[in-house]
Amino acid sequence: MQLLHFFIVLLAIPAALVSAAVPSSKRFDLTKPSFDLFRNKKLKDATVQQSFTFDNTNRRLFVAQRRNGASTTSGDLTITQLDFNGNIKGHMYLKGFGHGVSIAAQPVGSTTYLWTEVDANSNGYGTKLARFKFSSGTTLSKTSSSLTKFAPISGATEYTAAIDPINSRLLVRYHKSGAKHFALYDLGAATKGNFSKPLASFAHPKGLKTKSSTFQGYAPYGRYLYLLYGDSYEAAPKGELNSELVTVDMNTGKVVQGPTLTKAGSTLKFREPEGLAVYRTAAGQTRLFMGFASGNSGDRRSNLFYKNATIS
Numbered sequence: 001m002q003l004l005h006f007f008i009v010l011l012a013i014p015a016a017l018v019s020a021a022v023p024s025s026k027r028f029d030l031t032k033p034s035f036d037l038f039r040n041k042k043l044k045d046a047t048v049q050q051s052f053t054f055d056n057t058n059r060r061l062f063v064a065q066r067r068n069g070a071s072t073t074s075g076d077l078t079i080t081q082l083d084f085n086g087n088i089k090g091h092m093y094l095k096g097f098g099h100g101v102s103i104a105a106q107p108v109g110s111t112t113y114l115w116t117e118v119d120a121n122s123n124g125y126g127t128k129l130a131r132f133k134f135s136s137g138t139t140l141s142k143t144s145s146s147l148t149k150f151a152p153i154s155g156a157t158e159y160t161a162a163i164d165p166i167n168s169r170l171l172v173r174y175h176k177s178g179a180k181h182f183a184l185y186d187l188g189a190a191t192k193g194n195f196s197k198p199l200a201s202f203a204h205p206k207g208l209k210t211k212s213s214t215f216q217g218y219a220p221y222g223r224y225l226y227l228l229y230g231d232s233y234e235a236a237p238k239g240e241l242n243s244e245l246v247t248v249d250m251n252t253g254k255v256v257q258g259p260t261l262t263k264a265g266s267t268l269k270f271r272e273p274e275g276l277a278v279y280r281t282a283a284g285q286t287r288l289f290m291g292f293a294s295g296n297s298g299d300r301r302s303n304l305f306y307k308n309a310t311i312s
Protein backbone atom coordinates (compact mmCIF):
# COMPACT_ATOMS: atom_id res chain seq x y z
CA MET A 1 0.00 0.00 0.00
CA GLN A 2 2.81 2.41 0.84
CA LEU A 3 4.42 1.84 -2.52
CA LEU A 4 1.08 2.50 -4.20
CA HIS A 5 0.71 5.77 -2.29
CA PHE A 6 4.20 6.78 -3.34
CA PHE A 7 3.32 6.38 -7.01
CA ILE A 8 0.02 8.23 -6.58
CA VAL A 9 1.89 11.21 -5.10
CA LEU A 10 4.40 11.18 -7.99
CA LEU A 11 1.60 11.11 -10.54
CA ALA A 12 -0.29 13.91 -8.78
CA ILE A 13 2.56 16.44 -8.98
CA PRO A 14 2.57 17.11 -12.75
CA ALA A 15 -1.23 17.36 -12.78
CA ALA A 16 -1.13 19.97 -10.00
CA LEU A 17 1.44 22.07 -11.87
CA VAL A 18 -0.51 21.97 -15.13
CA SER A 19 -3.69 23.15 -13.45
CA ALA A 20 -2.11 26.22 -11.74
CA ALA A 21 -2.52 28.56 -14.68
CA VAL A 22 -4.90 31.27 -13.47
CA PRO A 23 -3.25 34.74 -13.47
CA SER A 24 -3.16 36.59 -10.14
CA SER A 25 -5.98 38.99 -9.33
CA LYS A 26 -7.57 40.91 -6.51
CA ARG A 27 -9.97 39.13 -4.21
CA PHE A 28 -12.95 40.27 -2.21
CA ASP A 29 -12.56 40.78 1.52
CA LEU A 30 -15.34 38.70 3.06
CA THR A 31 -15.06 40.51 6.39
CA LYS A 32 -16.10 43.89 4.93
CA PRO A 33 -19.76 45.05 4.90
CA SER A 34 -22.43 44.25 2.33
CA PHE A 35 -24.73 46.72 0.58
CA ASP A 36 -28.27 46.37 -0.79
CA LEU A 37 -29.14 46.19 -4.47
CA PHE A 38 -32.80 45.34 -3.77
CA ARG A 39 -35.09 43.51 -1.34
CA ASN A 40 -38.37 41.59 -1.53
CA LYS A 41 -38.82 41.69 -5.33
CA LYS A 42 -41.25 39.35 -7.08
CA LEU A 43 -40.01 36.91 -9.68
CA LYS A 44 -42.19 35.45 -12.46
CA ASP A 45 -42.99 32.48 -10.18
CA ALA A 46 -43.50 32.31 -6.41
CA THR A 47 -40.91 29.65 -5.48
CA VAL A 48 -37.53 30.40 -3.86
CA GLN A 49 -34.84 31.61 -6.21
CA GLN A 50 -32.02 29.11 -6.70
CA SER A 51 -29.34 31.17 -8.44
CA PHE A 52 -28.74 34.26 -10.58
CA THR A 53 -26.27 35.64 -13.12
CA PHE A 54 -25.41 38.88 -14.90
CA ASP A 55 -24.87 39.61 -18.59
CA ASN A 56 -22.23 42.19 -17.72
CA THR A 57 -22.03 43.65 -21.25
CA ASN A 58 -25.74 44.20 -21.84
CA ARG A 59 -26.28 44.82 -18.09
CA ARG A 60 -29.01 42.24 -17.59
CA LEU A 61 -29.85 40.13 -14.55
CA PHE A 62 -31.38 36.63 -14.70
CA VAL A 63 -32.74 34.62 -11.76
CA ALA A 64 -33.52 30.87 -11.79
CA GLN A 65 -36.24 29.19 -9.71
CA ARG A 66 -38.28 25.98 -9.84
CA ARG A 67 -41.40 26.49 -11.94
CA ASN A 68 -44.64 26.99 -9.99
CA GLY A 69 -46.31 23.63 -9.37
CA ALA A 70 -43.38 21.56 -10.65
CA SER A 71 -42.13 18.63 -8.59
CA THR A 72 -38.66 18.87 -7.02
CA THR A 73 -37.37 16.25 -9.44
CA SER A 74 -38.97 17.50 -12.68
CA GLY A 75 -36.09 19.82 -13.53
CA ASP A 76 -38.65 22.43 -14.68
CA LEU A 77 -37.26 25.93 -14.19
CA THR A 78 -38.39 29.51 -14.67
CA ILE A 79 -35.82 32.15 -15.58
CA THR A 80 -36.84 35.74 -14.79
CA GLN A 81 -35.02 38.70 -16.30
CA LEU A 82 -34.95 41.66 -13.92
CA ASP A 83 -33.62 45.19 -14.17
CA PHE A 84 -31.31 46.38 -11.38
CA ASN A 85 -34.25 47.82 -9.43
CA GLY A 86 -35.82 44.37 -9.38
CA ASN A 87 -38.53 45.00 -12.01
CA ILE A 88 -39.46 42.03 -14.19
CA LYS A 89 -38.34 42.50 -17.82
CA GLY A 90 -39.03 39.03 -19.19
CA HIS A 91 -39.08 35.32 -18.46
CA MET A 92 -38.48 31.91 -19.99
CA TYR A 93 -39.60 28.39 -19.03
CA LEU A 94 -37.21 25.42 -19.19
CA LYS A 95 -38.61 21.88 -19.05
CA GLY A 96 -36.56 18.97 -17.71
CA PHE A 97 -33.37 20.98 -17.13
CA GLY A 98 -32.39 20.64 -13.47
CA HIS A 99 -32.30 22.18 -10.01
CA GLY A 100 -30.91 25.59 -10.99
CA VAL A 101 -27.95 25.36 -8.58
CA SER A 102 -26.03 27.85 -10.75
CA ILE A 103 -26.57 29.54 -14.12
CA ALA A 104 -24.29 31.66 -16.32
CA ALA A 105 -25.06 34.47 -18.78
CA GLN A 106 -22.82 35.01 -21.81
CA PRO A 107 -23.16 38.19 -23.88
CA VAL A 108 -22.91 37.80 -27.66
CA GLY A 109 -23.46 41.23 -29.18
CA SER A 110 -26.80 42.46 -27.84
CA THR A 111 -28.00 38.89 -27.22
CA THR A 112 -27.64 36.91 -24.00
CA TYR A 113 -26.90 33.21 -24.10
CA LEU A 114 -27.53 31.21 -20.93
CA TRP A 115 -25.57 28.21 -19.71
CA THR A 116 -27.64 25.93 -17.47
CA GLU A 117 -27.76 22.32 -16.38
CA VAL A 118 -30.03 20.14 -18.55
CA ASP A 119 -31.40 16.57 -18.79
CA ALA A 120 -32.42 16.27 -15.13
CA ASN A 121 -31.82 12.90 -13.49
CA SER A 122 -34.24 11.19 -11.09
CA ASN A 123 -33.09 13.55 -8.31
CA GLY A 124 -33.81 16.61 -10.45
CA TYR A 125 -30.16 17.53 -11.12
CA GLY A 126 -28.86 18.18 -14.64
CA THR A 127 -26.61 15.58 -16.25
CA LYS A 128 -25.20 17.90 -18.96
CA LEU A 129 -24.71 21.59 -19.64
CA ALA A 130 -26.86 23.46 -22.16
CA ARG A 131 -26.19 26.77 -23.93
CA PHE A 132 -29.07 28.64 -25.57
CA LYS A 133 -30.29 32.11 -26.46
CA PHE A 134 -32.42 33.85 -23.83
CA SER A 135 -35.71 34.57 -25.58
CA SER A 136 -38.41 36.10 -23.40
CA GLY A 137 -41.85 34.54 -23.45
CA THR A 138 -40.66 31.19 -24.80
CA THR A 139 -40.54 27.67 -23.38
CA LEU A 140 -37.69 25.30 -24.14
CA SER A 141 -37.88 21.57 -23.57
CA LYS A 142 -34.71 19.62 -22.87
CA THR A 143 -34.96 18.12 -26.36
CA SER A 144 -35.21 21.47 -28.17
CA SER A 145 -32.96 21.81 -31.22
CA SER A 146 -32.02 25.32 -30.09
CA LEU A 147 -29.91 23.88 -27.26
CA THR A 148 -26.24 23.07 -27.58
CA LYS A 149 -25.35 20.43 -25.00
CA PHE A 150 -21.97 19.75 -23.43
CA ALA A 151 -20.58 17.00 -21.21
CA PRO A 152 -17.02 18.32 -20.74
CA ILE A 153 -15.66 15.79 -18.24
CA SER A 154 -15.44 12.11 -19.03
CA GLY A 155 -17.32 10.12 -16.37
CA ALA A 156 -19.04 13.11 -14.71
CA THR A 157 -22.72 12.59 -13.87
CA GLU A 158 -24.00 16.09 -12.91
CA TYR A 159 -23.02 19.56 -14.08
CA THR A 160 -23.63 23.24 -13.36
CA ALA A 161 -21.74 26.36 -14.48
CA ALA A 162 -20.96 29.92 -13.38
CA ILE A 163 -19.30 32.78 -15.23
CA ASP A 164 -16.41 35.12 -14.50
CA PRO A 165 -17.76 37.97 -16.64
CA ILE A 166 -14.67 40.14 -16.13
CA ASN A 167 -12.19 37.58 -17.47
CA SER A 168 -14.59 35.69 -19.78
CA ARG A 169 -14.17 32.33 -18.11
CA LEU A 170 -16.63 29.54 -17.44
CA LEU A 171 -16.35 27.57 -14.21
CA VAL A 172 -17.91 24.11 -14.40
CA ARG A 173 -18.85 22.23 -11.24
CA TYR A 174 -19.40 18.52 -11.66
CA HIS A 175 -20.04 15.29 -9.80
CA LYS A 176 -17.62 12.46 -10.39
CA SER A 177 -16.54 9.42 -8.38
CA GLY A 178 -18.75 10.40 -5.45
CA ALA A 179 -17.48 13.97 -5.06
CA LYS A 180 -17.81 17.49 -6.47
CA HIS A 181 -15.06 19.08 -8.56
CA PHE A 182 -14.46 22.32 -10.45
CA ALA A 183 -12.81 23.04 -13.80
CA LEU A 184 -12.20 26.57 -15.16
CA TYR A 185 -12.24 27.22 -18.93
CA ASP A 186 -11.78 30.07 -21.33
CA LEU A 187 -15.37 30.98 -22.26
CA GLY A 188 -14.61 31.30 -25.97
CA ALA A 189 -13.08 27.82 -26.05
CA ALA A 190 -15.98 26.36 -24.03
CA THR A 191 -18.49 27.91 -26.44
CA LYS A 192 -16.82 25.97 -29.27
CA GLY A 193 -17.04 22.79 -27.19
CA ASN A 194 -13.30 22.84 -26.57
CA PHE A 195 -12.76 21.75 -22.96
CA SER A 196 -9.26 20.36 -23.61
CA LYS A 197 -7.25 22.95 -21.62
CA PRO A 198 -8.72 23.86 -18.24
CA LEU A 199 -6.99 26.84 -16.60
CA ALA A 200 -7.63 25.21 -13.24
CA SER A 201 -9.01 21.92 -12.06
CA PHE A 202 -9.56 21.07 -8.39
CA ALA A 203 -11.83 19.27 -5.95
CA HIS A 204 -14.57 21.14 -4.06
CA PRO A 205 -12.71 21.79 -0.77
CA LYS A 206 -13.49 19.20 1.89
CA GLY A 207 -13.60 19.60 5.65
CA LEU A 208 -14.81 23.22 5.57
CA LYS A 209 -15.89 24.18 9.06
CA THR A 210 -19.06 25.92 7.88
CA LYS A 211 -21.97 26.18 10.34
CA SER A 212 -24.27 24.74 7.66
CA SER A 213 -23.45 21.96 5.22
CA THR A 214 -26.00 23.29 2.70
CA PHE A 215 -24.14 24.51 -0.38
CA GLN A 216 -25.98 27.42 -2.00
CA GLY A 217 -23.86 28.87 -4.80
CA TYR A 218 -20.49 29.75 -6.30
CA ALA A 219 -18.87 32.46 -8.39
CA PRO A 220 -15.37 32.76 -9.90
CA TYR A 221 -13.54 36.07 -10.29
CA GLY A 222 -9.93 36.05 -11.46
CA ARG A 223 -7.85 33.57 -9.50
CA TYR A 224 -10.45 33.11 -6.75
CA LEU A 225 -13.65 31.21 -6.28
CA TYR A 226 -16.33 32.20 -3.76
CA LEU A 227 -18.62 29.62 -2.14
CA LEU A 228 -21.89 30.27 -0.30
CA TYR A 229 -23.35 28.08 2.44
CA GLY A 230 -26.35 28.35 4.75
CA ASP A 231 -29.98 27.64 5.53
CA SER A 232 -33.17 29.64 5.88
CA TYR A 233 -34.13 30.69 9.40
CA GLU A 234 -36.81 27.98 9.22
CA ALA A 235 -34.32 25.23 8.35
CA ALA A 236 -31.36 26.33 10.50
CA PRO A 237 -30.92 24.71 13.92
CA LYS A 238 -32.53 27.04 16.52
CA GLY A 239 -33.37 29.45 13.69
CA GLU A 240 -29.86 30.87 13.76
CA LEU A 241 -28.29 32.98 11.00
CA ASN A 242 -25.73 30.61 9.47
CA SER A 243 -24.93 32.04 6.01
CA GLU A 244 -21.20 31.96 5.30
CA LEU A 245 -18.81 32.73 2.46
CA VAL A 246 -15.53 30.97 1.69
CA THR A 247 -12.76 32.06 -0.72
CA VAL A 248 -10.75 29.41 -2.59
CA ASP A 249 -7.54 29.93 -4.58
CA MET A 250 -8.27 28.10 -7.84
CA ASN A 251 -4.58 27.50 -8.49
CA THR A 252 -4.23 25.40 -5.35
CA GLY A 253 -7.81 24.41 -4.51
CA LYS A 254 -7.12 25.69 -0.97
CA VAL A 255 -9.22 28.01 1.19
CA VAL A 256 -7.68 31.47 1.60
CA GLN A 257 -10.45 33.16 3.63
CA GLY A 258 -13.46 31.97 5.63
CA PRO A 259 -15.81 30.51 6.43
CA THR A 260 -16.94 34.10 7.18
CA LEU A 261 -20.42 34.80 8.45
CA THR A 262 -22.48 37.24 6.34
CA LYS A 263 -25.34 39.06 8.01
CA ALA A 264 -26.52 40.70 4.77
CA GLY A 265 -30.31 41.07 4.91
CA SER A 266 -30.42 39.64 8.45
CA THR A 267 -33.89 41.14 9.02
CA LEU A 268 -35.43 39.38 6.01
CA LYS A 269 -38.20 36.91 6.71
CA PHE A 270 -37.15 33.30 5.91
CA ARG A 271 -33.78 34.40 4.39
CA GLU A 272 -32.39 31.41 2.55
CA PRO A 273 -29.00 32.10 0.89
CA GLU A 274 -29.42 31.35 -2.84
CA GLY A 275 -26.74 32.13 -5.35
CA LEU A 276 -23.54 34.11 -5.90
CA ALA A 277 -22.44 36.15 -8.94
CA VAL A 278 -19.84 38.74 -9.92
CA TYR A 279 -20.70 42.00 -11.69
CA ARG A 280 -18.71 45.09 -12.65
CA THR A 281 -20.61 48.39 -12.75
CA ALA A 282 -20.31 50.88 -15.62
CA ALA A 283 -18.18 53.00 -13.25
CA GLY A 284 -15.75 50.07 -12.86
CA GLN A 285 -16.65 48.87 -9.37
CA THR A 286 -16.50 45.06 -9.14
CA ARG A 287 -19.05 43.43 -6.86
CA LEU A 288 -19.57 40.00 -5.36
CA PHE A 289 -23.37 39.58 -5.24
CA MET A 290 -25.16 37.28 -2.80
CA GLY A 291 -28.78 36.24 -3.32
CA PHE A 292 -31.38 35.43 -0.66
CA ALA A 293 -34.94 34.16 -0.88
CA SER A 294 -37.37 35.85 1.50
CA GLY A 295 -41.07 35.99 2.32
CA ASN A 296 -43.81 33.44 2.83
CA SER A 297 -44.29 30.05 1.23
CA GLY A 298 -46.29 30.66 -1.95
CA ASP A 299 -44.95 34.21 -2.22
CA ARG A 300 -41.17 34.02 -2.08
CA ARG A 301 -39.18 37.10 -3.05
CA SER A 302 -35.73 37.86 -4.44
CA ASN A 303 -33.06 39.86 -2.59
CA LEU A 304 -29.57 40.83 -3.77
CA PHE A 305 -26.68 42.25 -1.73
CA TYR A 306 -23.03 42.82 -2.64
CA LYS A 307 -19.56 43.15 -1.22
CA ASN A 308 -17.07 45.33 -3.06
CA ALA A 309 -14.00 45.75 -0.82
CA THR A 310 -10.98 43.88 -2.17
CA ILE A 311 -7.63 42.69 -0.85
CA SER A 312 -4.88 43.05 -3.49
Ligand SMILES: *[C@@H]1O[C@H](CO)[C@@H](O)[C@H](O)[C@H]1NC(C)=O
Nearest residue numbers: 185186189194195196197198
Ligand atom coordinates in the same frame (compact mmCIF):
# COMPACT_ATOMS: atom_id res chain seq x y z
C1 LIG B 1 -8.80 24.76 -27.19
O1 LIG B 1 -8.73 25.81 -26.27
C2 LIG B 1 -7.43 26.05 -25.76
C3 LIG B 1 -7.56 27.16 -24.73
O2 LIG B 1 -8.49 26.82 -23.75
C4 LIG B 1 -6.48 26.41 -26.87
O3 LIG B 1 -5.18 26.55 -26.36
C5 LIG B 1 -6.49 25.33 -27.94
O4 LIG B 1 -5.73 25.74 -29.04
C6 LIG B 1 -7.91 25.06 -28.39
N1 LIG B 1 -7.94 23.92 -29.32
C7 LIG B 1 -8.56 23.99 -30.50
C8 LIG B 1 -8.54 22.73 -31.31
O5 LIG B 1 -9.11 25.00 -30.92
Ligand SMILES: *[C@@H]1O[C@H](CO)[C@@H](O)[C@H](O)[C@H]1NC(C)=O
Nearest residue numbers: 035036285286307308309310
Ligand atom coordinates in the same frame (compact mmCIF):
# COMPACT_ATOMS: atom_id res chain seq x y z
C1 LIG C 1 -18.96 49.90 -2.14
O1 LIG C 1 -20.30 50.28 -2.40
C2 LIG C 1 -20.76 51.26 -1.50
C3 LIG C 1 -22.25 51.44 -1.74
O2 LIG C 1 -22.57 51.42 -3.08
C4 LIG C 1 -19.96 52.51 -1.69
O3 LIG C 1 -20.39 53.50 -0.77
C5 LIG C 1 -18.49 52.22 -1.45
O4 LIG C 1 -17.71 53.35 -1.75
C6 LIG C 1 -18.03 51.07 -2.34
N1 LIG C 1 -16.67 50.66 -1.96
C7 LIG C 1 -15.75 50.32 -2.85
C8 LIG C 1 -14.45 49.87 -2.32
O5 LIG C 1 -15.97 50.35 -4.06
